Each structure stands twice: as structure tokens, then as C-alpha cells.
Amino acid sequence: MPSSPPSKRQRTPFEKGLDRLFEGTTMGFALFILLLLLAIGLLILVQAWPAVQRFGLSFLWTSSWNPVEGREVFGVLPMVYGTLVSSAIALLLAVPLGLGTALFLSENFIPLKIRTVLVFMVELLAAIPSVVYGLWGIFVLIPALKWFLGLFGVSFAGPSMLAASLVLAIMILPIITAISRDSLAALPPELRQGSYGLGATRWGTIFRVLIPAAISGIVGGVMLALGRAMGETMAVTMLIGNSNTINPSLLAPSNTISSLLANQFAEAKGIQVASLMYAAFVLVILTLIVNILADWIVRKLQAKY
Amino acid sequence: MTDVVLRAKECDIYYGSYKAVRDVSIDIPKNKITAFIGPSGCGKSTVLRCFNRLNDLIESFRLKGKMTYHGQDLYAPDVDPVEVRRRIGMVFQKPNPFPKTIYDNIAYGPRISGFKGDMDELVETSLRRAVLWDEVKDKLQESGFSLSGGQQQRLCIARTIAVQPEVVLMDEPCAALDPISTLKIEDLMKELVQNYTIIIVTHNMQQATRVADYTAFYNAQVVEGAGGKVGYLAEFDSTEKIFSDPEQESTRDYVTGRFG
Numbered sequence: 001m002p003s004s005p006p007s008k009r010q011r012t013p014f015e016k017g018l019d020r021l022f023e024g025t026t027m028g029f030a031l032f033i034l035l036l037l038l039a040i041g042l043l044i045l046v047q048a049w050p051a052v053q054r055f056g057l058s059f060l061w062t063s064s065w066n067p068v069e070g071r072e073v074f075g076v077l078p079m080v081y082g083t084l085v086s087s088a089i090a091l092l093l094a095v096p097l098g099l100g101t102a103l104f105l106s107e108n109f110i111p112l113k114i115r116t117v118l119v120f121m122v123e124l125l126a127a128i129p130s131v132v133y134g135l136w137g138i139f140v141l142i143p144a145l146k147w148f149l150g151l152f153g154v155s156f157a158g159p160s161m162l163a164a165s166l167v168l169a170i171m172i173l174p175i176i177t178a179i180s181r182d183s184l185a186a187l188p189p190e191l192r193q194g195s196y197g198l199g200a201t202r203w204g205t206i207f208r209v210l211i212p213a214a215i216s217g218i219v220g221g222v223m224l225a226l227g228r229a230m231g232e233t234m235a236v237t238m239l240i241g242n243s244n245t246i247n248p249s250l251l252a253p254s255n256t257i258s259s260l261l262a263n264q265f266a267e268a269k270g271i272q273v274a275s276l277m278y279a280a281f282v283l284v285i286l287t288l289i290v291n292i293l294a295d296w297i298v299r300k301l302q303a304k305y
Numbered sequence: 306m307t308d309v310v311l312r313a314k315e316c317d318i319y320y321g322s323y324k325a326v327r328d329v330s331i332d333i334p335k336n337k338i339t340a341f342i343g344p345s346g347c348g349k350s351t352v353l354r355c356f357n358r359l360n361d362l363i364e365s366f367r368l369k370g371k372m373t374y375h376g377q378d379l380y381a382p383d384v385d386p387v388e389v390r391r392r393i394g395m396v397f398q399k400p401n402p403f404p405k406t407i408y409d410n411i412a413y414g415p416r417i418s419g420f421k422g423d424m425d426e427l428v429e430t431s432l433r434r435a436v437l438w439d440e441v442k443d444k445l446q447e448s449g450f451s452l453s454g455g456q457q458q459r460l461c462i463a464r465t466i467a468v469q470p471e472v473v474l475m476d477e478p479c480a481a482l483d484p485i486s487t488l489k490i491e492d493l494m495k496e497l498v499q500n501y502t503i504i505i506v507t508h509n510m511q512q513a514t515r516v517a518d519y520t521a522f523y524n525a526q527v528v529e530g531a532g533g534k535v536g537y538l539a540e541f542d543s544t545e546k547i548f549s550d551p552e553q554e555s556t557r558d559y560v561t562g563r564f565g
Contacts, residue, residue: 108364188401190397190399190401191401191403191404192362193359193362193395193397193401194397194401194402194403194461194464195403195413196359196362196390197357197359197390197394197395197397198390198391198394198413198414198417198464198465198468199387199389199390199391199394199414199417199418199468200387200413200414200417201387201417204417208413208417209403212403212404212405213403213404
């Protein structure tokens with residue numbers, strides 16, 4: 001092949017302009033998201049302002065929610081409790097189950113064809129609308145729980161923290177499974193071979209090499225699932241019993257912030273609307289804290305390696 | 306020839322219905338370095354991986370013939386592959402430290418095989434043997450990834466000898482390294498061979514002449530009609546003989562650089 005002289009071609013002003021246009025457009029999109037978020041936060045805060053002025057921070061630790069005119073008192077403590085406890089229980093159940101599923105689907109325990117089908121089915125779980133989960137909870141889960149608890153002579157009304165948490169666990173399962181599986185599958189095969197080559201068992205390889213290596217992705221998925229659990233509305237509203245009290249029994253009805261909002265907005269007016277907005281603001285802050293925490297944990301874990 | 310550690314007898318290796326290697330018979334002598342050379346796709350890595358049953362991880366893998374370790378059948382039904390891999394260690398082409406500290410990289414193998422002695426001492430001896438101690442002794446708690454490529458590979462060698470195997474298999478251990486690191490690893494191999502039996506797969510013929518006592522030349526043959534190639538052991542002898550006066554024409558052509 002004859003050698004060609006170095007190319008003298010230069011980019012035309014048009015090409016350079018196109019580049020700059022592209023850069024500007026993407027920056028615009030990114031800024032738009034930021035603006036949208038700020039606008040939502042600001043709107044909530046403005047609408048909540050009357051309640052913020054009237055109840056101050058005591059809103060956070062007051063346990064009564066009384067919309068009767070003239071005697072209005074609003075406090076969000078039972079709902080914060082309900083939100084945190086239901087999410088925590090859901091996470092407690094879904095993490096081992098989801099991680100176990102992810103491991104099973106990323107290792108070669110079963111032929112690839114069956115695995116592909118299973119992966120698809122797990123992802124399908126995420127596509128079921130939450131109102132359907134709620135209905136399933138009412139017509140399948142609650143009767144089943146009633147029967148099961150009845151075996152031990154425990155009376156069980158139905159709508160409760162337990163029912164809501166169980167359905168939440170199922171709803172966040174596909175998030176944990178899909179993200180954990182992806183981060184496990186993305187590990188270099190050399191890692192696995194290296195461990196086997198040293199005489200490690202499959203068990204040892206999974207728990208001492210693969211999970212530690214994929215931990216930041218797994219934790220990221222868990223935190224995403226937690227955010228979903230805290231914000232989930234429809235299915236929870238249908239199952240939690242919407243009682244604004246703190247009851248340590250998991251069999252008793254409870255409430256979460258998002259469920260409170262869904263239930264009360266239609267008939268609320270005046271200071272109640274402001275209080276609901278205040279509650280919404282508390283939920284936003286809670287999720288923000290969770291996200292920051294997640295980021296911090298992931299960074300801590302990554303720094304270790 | 307001295308004591309035989311590993312022996313393959315009339316081994317055929319299949320992946321599914323595809324025959325990758327045919328009719329390999331070879332005796333690996335104790336406390337010597339044996340090099341496997343040959344063109345790409347001739348099955349030298351495949352044979353190497355059979356010796357510590359790492360090919361078991363591939364579902365469709367099948368071995369016909371007999372492989373023995375000190376006379377014991379490696380593929381007998383009552384043989385635990387995990388146990389085999391503890392005695393016959395492996396160093397890979399690409400340095401693959403675990404995402405753990407340097408210390409834990411070495412301690413991993415002994416821990417999983419239930420080592421009860423002084424771990425600090427074992428880590429130090431392993432690193433010293435791999436001639437890495439002086440470079441890492443002040444940063445044992447740092448990640449294995451913080452090391453350079455050559456250091457990582459020596460870390461992997463240290464990690465392998467920490468489980469005190471009898472045989473160390475090396476699959477192109479220097480392919481991803483610069484010449485200086487390569488020489489360091491070669492010196493290390495000559496050091497280690499007093500206590501270990503080493504098999505090394507290499508594409509680098511100078512490397513074979515520098516380190517190996519014996520050399521096996523593998524070649525590939527086009528299979529009529531099947532559209533694939535099958536690897537076979539063409540010649541096995543002392544390194545000197547292989548490189549100066551081989552029996553076979555193909556060996557001569559390969560070692561003189563006429564093909565491959």
C-alpha cells in the first residue's frame with residue numbers, strides 16, 4: 001500500500017458549531033432536570049408554609065392528626081414511623097431473597113436457557129402495576145395470613161403493617177435482584193477462576209470473592225429499592241389500614257406518609273392541605289437522607305478496595 | 306528422566322462434540338520447568354487447565370483418556386476437584402488479584418483451606434519467595450490493585466504458593482508484562498523450581514529457552530470436513546534438543562520462526 005501524506009483536512013466551522021450545539025443541548029437537558037426538582041421542592045415548601053409556621057418542628061414528633069375544624073392538630077410522627085418500619089421490614093425480607101436469586105441466576109447452577117426465562121420473569125415482577133399488588137394483597141395475602149396466624153390462635157383483622165410490608169418486599173424484589181445480578185455478572189471471569197484455582201469451593205468463592213467484589217453495586221440496588229419502598233403509595237394504602245397511630249404490633253394497622261397523602265388530599269382544605277404538604281416535604285427530605293446515606297456507604301465500600 | 310509428577314495418557318479433550326485436543330501423552334518431571342509452546346489454538350492451555358481440573362468449570366468439557374498425579378487418577382469419581390486445585394496451583398495470563406488488601410490476597414487461599422498457623426509469617430514468606438516483600442512490606446493493607454502489572458502478577462504467584470501446592474501451572478504468565486517484569490518472573494521461576502514443579506505455557510520461544518528444562522511442542526491440524534482444528538502434542542524432549550535438533554520438521558519450522 002502506498003503511504004499517504006498526513007491528512008491536512010480541518011474541521012469546518014459548521015462541524016465545530018454542530019459540536020458546540022450538541023454540548024449546549026445536553027447541558028440544557030441536564031439543567032432542566034435540576035430546575036424541575038427545585039421547582040417541585042419549592043412548590044411543596046410554599047404550599048406547606050402555613051403549617052410550617054403554625055406547628056414548626058413539633059410537627060415531626062406530634063402523634064395526633066386531627067382535622068376537625070377549630071381543634072386542628074397535625075403531627076406526622078406515626079406516619080414517619082410507619083414509613084420507616086414498613087420499608088425496613090420489606091428490605092429485611094427482600095435483600096436475602098433478592099441477593100439469593102441474583103446469585104442463583106448469575107452462577108451456572110441451571111442451564112442458561114432456563115436462567116434466561118427466570119431473569120425475564122423476575123423483571124416482569126417490576127412491571128405489575130402497584131394497584132394489582134394491592135388487590136392481590138387483599139384477596140390472596142391477607143386471607144392466607146389470616147389462616148396461617150389462625151393456626152396459632154392469633155386473631156388478625158387483615159389490613160396491617162405486616163401485610164403492607166410483605167407486599168412491599170415483593171415489589172422491591174425485582175430491583176434488588178436485577179441490579180445485584182448485573183453487578184455480579186459484570187465481574188471479570190478471571191476473578192472466579194483465580195479463586196477456584198486456589199482450591200476454593202463455589203460457596204467460598206461466592207461469599208469471599210464475588211459478593212465483596214460486587215458489593216458497591218449490590219448496595220446501590222438495595223438503596224434504590226429502599227427509596228421505592230418509602231415512596232410506594234397505592235398498594236400500601238390498600239393494605240396498611242390507614243390508622244394514624246404508633247402500634248408496636250406488626251399485626252395492627254398503621255400508616256405511611258405517602259398513603260396519608262393519597263387518602264386525605266381529596267377532602268382536605270385550609271391548614272390540612274398545608275399540613276399534608278408539610279408531610280410530603282418530610283418524605284422528600286427522608287428520601288434525600290437515604291440517598292445521601294447510600295452514596296456514602298457505596299463510596300466507603302469502594303474505598304476499601 | 307526424574308520422578309514423574311503428572312502424567313497424561315492418550316488424552317482426548319472435547320468441548321461438546323468438538324474435539325479440541327487429541328491423543329496427548331506426556332510425563333511431567335518433578336522439580337523441573339516444563340514449557341508448552343506452539344501456535345495459537347493448538348490446545349496447550351487446554352491441556353494445562355486439565356491438570357488442575359479448571360476445565361470442569363466449562364459445562365461442555367469432557368476428557369477421554371487418563372491423567373494421573375503421582376499415579377492417582379485425577380478424574381476418578383471420588384477425587385475432589387477442590388483438593389486437586391489446592392495441590393496444583395495456577396497462575397493466569399492476566400494478573401487477577403482479588404479486590405482485597407495485599408495481605409488478604411495472600412491469606413485468602415490458606416484461610417479457605419483451614420490454615421491454623423501464623424498467618425503473618427506465612428504471608429511474609431510467600432511474598433519473600435515471590436520477591437515482592439521489599440516492595441510491599443509497608444503497604445500490606447492497601448488494595449492489590451494499587452500495584453503495577455508486574456507486581457500484581459508476582460502477588461498472584463505469591464498467592465498461589467501460599468497454599469503450598471506441589472505443582473504450579475502458569476498460563477502465559479508474562480504475556481501482559483513488560484520485559485523487566487518478565488525477567489523478574491523468570492528469575493522467580495528458577496528460584497521456585499527447587500521446591501515446586503512448574504509447567505508454563507508461553508508464546509515466547511526465548512522464554513522457553515531461558516527457563517525451561519523440558520519443552521513440549523504442540524501443533525494444530527485441520528480436521529477434514531469438520532471445519533475446525535484439533536491440537537496434538539507434536540514433540541516433547543529436553544529444551545536443548547527441541548531448539549537445536551528436533552525430530553520433526555514442524556517443530557524445526559516453528560522454533561526457527563518459519564510459522565506460528
